[in-house]
Amino acid sequence: MNGHEAVIANLERVGDLTELLLARKAVPAVRLNYSIDPETHVGGRGKSRKAVSEKSGAKGSAILRSPHFVKYLKYFLHGPDLPLPSVQGFCKILDDDAGPSGDVQSQIMASVRKDVRSKGLDKRHAADEFFKLAHEAERPDLAENVRSAAMQVK
């Protein structure tokens, strides 16, 4: 099997696994929404990630077997790609939140900036992952702010 054939066979497995997960509704709704909800697609001009993929030619099961889809399956399976202490710190701030919403917003933005800086995270990747984490933590109202906080790191 040459390299191209190996990639095709691998993507076939990615598609097969995704179809099995979707068939038994094993993917958390918040993770599915990331690919199908236009509201979670910053810069998508009102189109979901799925709609953008379809516009570029991929349809139906072919979408699940495109190289671009691998990162979505990883997210479906694992959740946000962040260090565990970052996730725990983020969740603790939300759990401890008892004050005005402005307080938690500034605390969480400061925490995100500190994490990106101190852990040497790629800020663009981290911005997307913290955005997803805010949605998973049922605080979509904070998602844009945490994305911006990660991107602000110099």
Next chain:
Amino acid sequence: MSKGDASVTKLIELTEAERTLFDQIVWDLTALT
């Protein structure tokens, strides 16, 4: 979701068939070319 735990980064539970596929997938496509 319980915000206090780390459930958001835990691999979702897989069936045996799913686990077999999962174990066979090469996640870094550049490793295949």
